[in-house]
Amino acid sequence: MLHTRNSIIDWLINEGWKFSDKKAFTRELANSFLAAGVQIDRIRLTIRLLHPQVMGFSFTWDSSKEEVDFFAASHEMKETDLYKNSPFSAIFEDNAGAIRRPLHNPNCLLDYPVLTDLKEEGFTDYVALPIIFSDGRRSAITLSSKAPKGFTTQELTLIYDCLPALARIVENHALKHTASVLLETYLGKETGQQVLSGKVKRGDGQRIRSIIWFSDLRQSTHLAETMDNEDFLKLLNTYFECTAGAVLDNGGEVLRYIGDAVLAIFPVGETEFCPTTHKAAQNAEKAIRATFDRLDKMNKAHAGLNLPEVKCGVGIHVGEVMYGNIGTNERLEFSVIGSSANEAARLESMTKELKVPVVVSNQFCELHGGDFWHSLGKHNLKGFSNERELYTLAQ
Incomplete structure (x- = not known):
């Protein structure tokens, strides 16, 4: 009825x-x-x-x-x-x-x-x-x-x-x-949830211990100058699928695209020996391998299309960072700040000097463990005191 x-x-x-x-x-x-x-x-x-x-x-x-x-x-x-x-x-x-x-x-x-x-x-x-x-x-x-x-x-x-x-x-x-x-999509899964939960004011944030990833495209200025804008943008997006995509697929959080660089984190647990920490270290290593596997496939495809070869460097460190809002009240950005984040960027820059695709810190090497890493000796990092022993991924 x-x-x-x-x-x-x-x-x-x-x-x-x-x-x-x-x-x-x-x-x-x-x-x-x-x-x-x-x-x-x-x-x-x-x-x-x-x-x-x-x-x-x-x-x-x-x-x-x-x-x-x-x-x-x-x-x-x-x-x-x-x-x-x-x-x-x-x-x-x-x-x-x-x-x-x-x-x-x-x-x-x-x-x-x-x-x-x-x-x-x-x-x-x-x-x-x-x-x-x-x-x-x-x-x-x-x-x-x-x-x-x-x-x-x-x-x-x-x-x-x-x-x-x-x-x-x-x-x-x-x-x-x-x-x-x-x-x-624009901030990342964890960061987006932080904002939705109410952390929207400048200064809102927390200190976290995290594995910090910094990767950068090689010869980006040359590529931008020699390629058509649309072709370069397409190449850049494909490159990000290789780098940022590998991070996301392995449990990482992409925080920023700085031009053609990627800043990301893999949050770790409260101690070095807890399962969360071990898993995060494994995921970071898997993301490194996935990145270069994808780049290799990308470059093979590019060779058949007469497109330039794409290379990148990856720096990995682990340490405490401030994870939160920075900027002005009118324009904020949720990111990580601190010397540990800067050190990850410096490690990436060492890939050029040492002519290897990956450089990781001693702290990350110890956190990850295993026979995956080859010592590159002790080196100074620009802006940091004391030499640090650096490592790269063993072949």
Whole structure:
């Protein structure tokens, strides 16, 4: 029985906003429609995002399934016929309003391929509606029914009337996800979480003991001067996939890109002998090997394209650093500062002088252990007193 009061709006205002899990929200949204007497058999909630890898997420509830299905649509999907010939393209690209197709009607226009599929599955009605955010951006919701005569006028009114309340909740989901993703993408996973947790003032931070990674591209000035800007940018991004990508894939945190240099950390445990510390040291070593394996593959590919060979140096140290916000109140950066970070950079610069691709400190060598390291003797580092024994990765 259809209730005259819009209990869907009541649920959205009183309960719906509490759900942080979007699968759970979609499932309970479907239940609120059913409780209001709307005969639905499928809901698809599609949330568009500002995201470097995907243009949006879809959550699909189907009365015949126990779980809500999740789908991430890549940016490349926007160029496919599947997307271009869908109601979502009409809503997102053409700013279409409500799209309704009464599939139970023999004369129903089947102008989107999905409609034929739905009709074959026994659906009798289909509605696609834009969910419009406060800034004009759009997400969407589609509802399908298997009721003999599809949606009634009263049901459609209930659905349409709840859209403003639904839009506020979906926009909140989108904004939270976008904030989290962008902070993680531009600051790093751990740093992004630090900022989201409230460490946003200048001076906010903590002292941490960490393995510090500093890598730098060789002959970058020459490459920039001799290559087309677009080709150099493409080469630089491929190079970062080799270096920063190797760090990220092995549990490190990339803090900054300083031109073509990478500053990263592998946080260690409270003692030198705890599993976290040992794992971090192993991960740093794996990242070194992965970096040069990737560069080797990159250069082999470049040789066939008549592109220049790319080389880099890596310096690794371990020590205590200040991890936090620095800069002005108007422009802050979350980074590591301290002599240990400077020493990692100096170690990288020694790779040129000693003509080796990797230089690590005695402290890191001892932390890592094993027979992986070859002594380069004692050397002075610019800006530091006392000689230090340096090591490189054994072949």
